[in-house]
Amino acid sequence: MAKADYYETLGVARTADDKDLKSAFRKLAMKFHPDKNPDDSEAERKFKEINEAYETLKDPQKRAAYDRYGHAAFEHGGMGNGAGAGFGGGGFSDIFEDIFGEMMGGGRGRQRSSGGRERGADLRYNMEISLEESFTGKTAQIRVPTSITCDVCSGSGAKPGTQPKACSTCQGSGRVRAAQGFFSIERTCPTCHGRGTIIPDPCTKCHGQGRVTEERSLSVNIPAGIEDGTRIRLQGEGEAGARGGPAGDLYIFLSVKPHEFFQRDGADLYCAVPISMTTAALGGTFDVATLDGTKSRVSVPEGTQAGKQFRLKSKGMPVLRSSQTGDLYIQIQIETPQKLTKRQRELLQEFEQISSKENNPESTGFFARMKDFFDTLSD
Numbered sequence: 248m249a250k251a252d253y254y255e256t257l258g259v260a261r262t263a264d265d266k267d268l269k270s271a272f273r274k275l276a277m278k279f280h281p282d283k284n285p286d287d288s289e290a291e292r293k294f295k296e297i298n299e300a301y302e303t304l305k306d307p308q309k310r311a312a313y314d315r316y317g318h319a320a321f322e323h324g325g326m327g328n329g330a331g332a333g334f335g336g337g338g339f340s341d342i343f344e345d346i347f348g349e350m351m352g353g354g355r356g357r358q359r360s361s362g363g364r365e366r367g368a369d370l371r372y373n374m375e376i377s378l379e380e381s382f383t384g385k386t387a388q389i390r391v392p393t394s395i396t397c398d399v400c401s402g403s404g405a406k407p408g409t410q411p412k413a414c415s416t417c418q419g420s421g422r423v424r425a426a427q428g429f430f431s432i433e434r435t436c437p438t439c440h441g442r443g444t445i446i447p448d449p450c451t452k453c454h455g456q457g458r459v460t461e462e463r464s465l466s467v468n469i470p471a472g473i474e475d476g477t478r479i480r481l482q483g484e485g486e487a488g489a490r491g492g493p494a495g496d497l498y499i500f501l502s503v504k505p506h507e508f509f510q511r512d513g514a515d516l517y518c519a520v521p522i523s524m525t526t527a528a529l530g531g532t533f534d535v536a537t538l539d540g541t542k543s544r545v546s547v548p549e550g551t552q553a554g555k556q557f558r559l560k561s562k563g564m565p566v567l568r569s570s571q572t573g574d575l576y577i578q579i580q581i582e583t584p585q586k587l588t589k590r591q592r593e594l595l596q597e598f599e600q601i602s603s604k605e606n607n608p609e610s611t612g613f614f615a616r617m618k619d620f621f622d623t624l625s626d
């Protein structure tokens with residue numbers, strides 16, 4: 248069954264502030280409190296949901312994570328919140344598990360199986376490439392600081408030749424019950440942290456963790472045409488699981504650096520080219536370098552206006568995993584001459600005097616229509 252949205256559970260808007268959250272929580276918690284609804288499993292379930300929703304939303308970090316990833320943010324091996332360049336490992340789950348474990352009375356414990364095997368956290372790696380690299384594609388070597396299964400104890404955490412023992416506090420169940428007020432609360436066992444086992448003789452290399460931190464070198468294939476914001480998932484390349492559990496995944500978050508000359512829109516590229524006023528008026532040619540390492544010659548006919556686009560077919564970006572290529576659009580900008588000499592000024596003034604309406608139909612027409620418009624207003 249899909250989990251209910253936390254905001255809906257509390258009956259608040261997504262923009263609710265701390266005060267709204269608190270008052271909504273208090274009202275609902277009073278209503279569904281187990282003390283008031285003895286032997287009502289539906290109310291108990293509701294109470295747990297309200298608690299969980301509030302615990303998440305009252306914490307700005309968790310709330311941000313929830314807004315971004317939804318419930319997936321808190322599932323085991325959830326995304327690490329990678330900050331800046333390089334790594335943000337760890338998954339939210341480890342931090343939040345304890346809180347939820349306590350609150351929920353075991354409603355959402357760790358994903359455990361015998362021996363406390365846990366899936367490793369997913370890792371996030373931020374990678375920035377240039378537009379040229381996106382054009383050609385590349386194989387990138389990355390160094391991944393991650394925890395891997397300890398080779399001395401093969402991930403069990405116990406010194407070779409010894410065995411983990413059942414926890415005596417919880418008799419191996421991983422949970423303990425404690426009376427609190429009128430009802431009893433089940434909580435994560437404080438001795439074994441819910442694993443059900445303790446390691447009396449820990450492995451000396453990993454100190455009983457079953458995994459050690461190491462830097463691995465990975466080669467990542469970046470396909471040609473990859474776009475900014477793409478996420479590449481490398482299954483099983485995340486953190487090793489604890490005590491022999493499965494490894495998490497590694498996510499490469501790819502960003503493409505802005506380019507000096509080209510802006511990208513899907514597979515098409517755009518290049519703004521400033522040309523002189525005289526080139527625009529008389530016509531001319533110029534060369535543009537394209538990402539395939541060649542040059543393309545662009546002919547500008549006489550009377551070219553600003554904003555005019557010329558298409559260079561198949562000079563754009565490759566389309567991911569296909570043989571197609573986008574186009575390159577040259578967008579004409581016209582540069583008005585500055586710092587005129589006396590002679591240039593005279594020539595332009597003379598040019599102005601002998602110009603006719605036909606030379607500038609747009610501006611002539613525009614000002615004529617504007618005058619008409621003004622006349623209708625002042626009539």
Ligand SMILES: [Zn+2]
Nearest residue numbers: 397400450453
């Ligand atoms: Zn070990």
Ligand SMILES: [Zn+2]
Nearest residue numbers: 414417436439
């Ligand atoms: Zn225990």
